[in-house]
Amino acid sequence: MPAPNAISSDKLSKIIGTPRAPLLLDVRSTEDFEADPRLIPGAVKVDDRVLSGLVSCATDNAAIVICQAGHKLSQGAAAWLRAEGCPAEYLEGGFEAWKGSDLPLIRPDKLPPRDAQGRTVWVTRSRPKIDRIACPWLIRRFVDPHAVILFVAPAEVIGVAERYNAAPFDIEDVFWSHRGELCTFDVMLAEFGLSTPALDRLATMVRGADTARLDLAPEAAGLLAASLGLSRMYSDDLEQLDAGVLLYDAFYRWARDASDEAHNWPTNKPKV
Numbered sequence: 001m002p003a004p005n006a007i008s009s010d011k012l013s014k015i016i017g018t019p020r021a022p023l024l025l026d027v028r029s030t031e032d033f034e035a036d037p038r039l040i041p042g043a044v045k046v047d048d049r050v051l052s053g054l055v056s057c058a059t060d061n062a063a064i065v066i067c068q069a070g071h072k073l074s075q076g077a078a079a080w081l082r083a084e085g086c087p088a089e090y091l092e093g094g095f096e097a098w099k100g101s102d103l104p105l106i107r108p109d110k111l112p113p114r115d116a117q118g119r120t121v122w123v124t125r126s127r128p129k130i131d132r133i134a135c136p137w138l139i140r141r142f143v144d145p146h147a148v149i150l151f152v153a154p155a156e157v158i159g160v161a162e163r164y165n166a167a168p169f170d171i172e173d174v175f176w177s178h179r180g181e182l183c184t185f186d187v188m189l190a191e192f193g194l195s196t197p198a199l200d201r202l203a204t205m206v207r208g209a210d211t212a213r214l215d216l217a218p219e220a221a222g223l224l225a226a227s228l229g230l231s232r233m234y235s236d237d238l239e240q241l242d243a244g245v246l247l248y249d250a251f252y253r254w255a256r257d258a259s260d261e262a263h264n265w266p267t268n269k270p271k272v
Contacts, residue, residue: 021042027046048077230244
């Protein structure tokens, strides 16, 4: 059982990827981080000695603080945050416990540069469907909760990316794009190292809906129908993204927790 103000890796793994995920603050020492610079999904590297910066990060969120082994750095930073009125826990056993549980870890060198506010910036074609909703959902739920997503005319994606130091995605001839039979969502899972049974199941649905191969998963047709419906409901791309994120939240929880569950109309007829 976790100590007071601590959270286990198993419990944290069930919260990451959901709308109620806390802010994850990685306060490992420079030496520990350089030895293994990977990050727990959604975590941001911060300096525990700049405590005012920690507080400003966590003002609007509950926080989980992560150090190498769950000792003085994370416990001290979490205690400081609580003293400043920010709900905070530390990861029991720290980064080593998470890694030892074979849970996903993200390579930070795969991330685009962050802006002055510490956010990654991504740009793609306007009027998003399937991949261009699924990828921002993945980014915000597992990579960078505060990521900026820009939708522009297809011909302007590269120019906007260059102007604002953003990562272009789901267009031809860029890194974050389709590869062979894989869609951009598949590529992001592979490059970020985010393969899990639930995300892999969701990826098959996305691939089927995005590449007109509805036979890949029975749910692909439903995802396509919902995506096309959303595109008719919203003329504003960001409003459509917000609605689509809820859709993918639901599909993810189904893929993780309910894919074996069936539903039928109950009957009260007496057995003969």
